[in-house]
Amino acid sequence: MPLGIFLWILIVILVISVLWFILTYNGFIRLRNRIENALSQIDVQLKRRYDLIPNLIESVKGYMKHERGVLTEITKARSSLIKGNIHEKARASNQISEALKTIFAVAENYPNLKASKNFMQLQEELSGTEDKIAYSRQFYNDSVLTFNQKVQTFPSKIIASMFSFKEKEYFEAEEEAKKAVKVKF
């Protein structure tokens, strides 16, 4: 019966599209949760760094008379680590990474400081935190990439616009974002 076959095909198509719909929607939700989770992971690490910095400054300020500039720079950037939007946090984080590099390089000139157990532990902790920030940022940005690709591409795009899933922002400073765009075009 041609009508029967036609009906069956229709039913099969319907079932497949409903299934696809559910799977895609759930995929979006899963990714969105992963992104939120990743962002809070970044915040945890930024907070950790925020807490470690006063100890670092305390332990080096006796030695670094000539490098006060770096220390004030760090102190200024520090507060942006835990407040502000995603770009401000990223920028503060980059600034602090640079400043820390300077401090640890300068510390090489002070054997007493370098040999102090407290300083060594702080250095290990800070560089561990530094790595964790980089990794959490990588995981976040990868997840955002996957999410945004789904939002932009057909056919998952349909569901994104139905439930108004918007593209997410990458964790990077405005300058980095601009640079990235420049490279692309």
Next chain:
Amino acid sequence: MGIYEEISLNKRKSLLLIFLFIIIIVLLGYVFGLIFFNPVVGLAIAFIISIIFTLISIFSGDKIILKVMNAKEAKKPEHTRLINIVEGLSIAAGIPVPKVYVIEEDSPNAFATGINHEKSSVTVTTGLLKLMNKNELEGVIAHEISHIKNYDIRFMLLVATLVGISVLISDMILRSLWWGGYSHRGRDSRGSIYIIVIGLVLAILTPIIVQLIKLAVSRKREFLADASGALLTRYPKGLADALRKIKADKEPMVKGANRAMAHLFIADPMRAVGENVKHWFSTHPDINARIRRLENM
């Protein structure tokens, strides 16, 4: 194949392995009962034993392995760097932080074990910590973290424990056949010889079959963990350098490791020094091939 397909494949394979294990043990029990007392009783006992062993494997297999390997939990400040690396890479992989263990052992090696993301652990030898710089250590840990993320650990743990038990049991039967089989021969020689032959075949075949299952999976698995580890560190050279150092190391034996556990490690703990012949029975892909792949990423 994407990572999510890999994860569900690993979960399916784990179930299949448990199923196979139970069937094999029950078969062995049946044959054993047939020869010595009663096939139905043998079957029932074997069934119960196989269930118990499966449960033990799932709930404390990893603890048993860590105990056998004499692994101690890593503590700060002694192992701050190691702990930080494990934490960082599990953040990169998006999994909960696994427990970290250290084995006092000069030979550089590492393994991951556990049953799921929440119950997992990474273990390294002190030799590895001494030998590797930070990038290389990160490469090795990223490889282990990938095993956890891909659910390789579940399958590998079940293989380690269930293979170990199967080998033990069929060994036992083989031995008892050797001694016990003779005394029965006089009564009805035809039937019992027939049974003994089945028993022998089963007892010899079992460990080989399980061994082959294990081999078929772990080579591909190592390549995949190398690749996804490199994706975590974004620096494939780290692991390549680490593997090169491991290859050159003069102390390849990890004390306490046995055949059933060899596949857990990043580099075969049973390998001979300077070995470069590929063996069918080796659980790891050729280390040179792994280095080459990493360097071409």
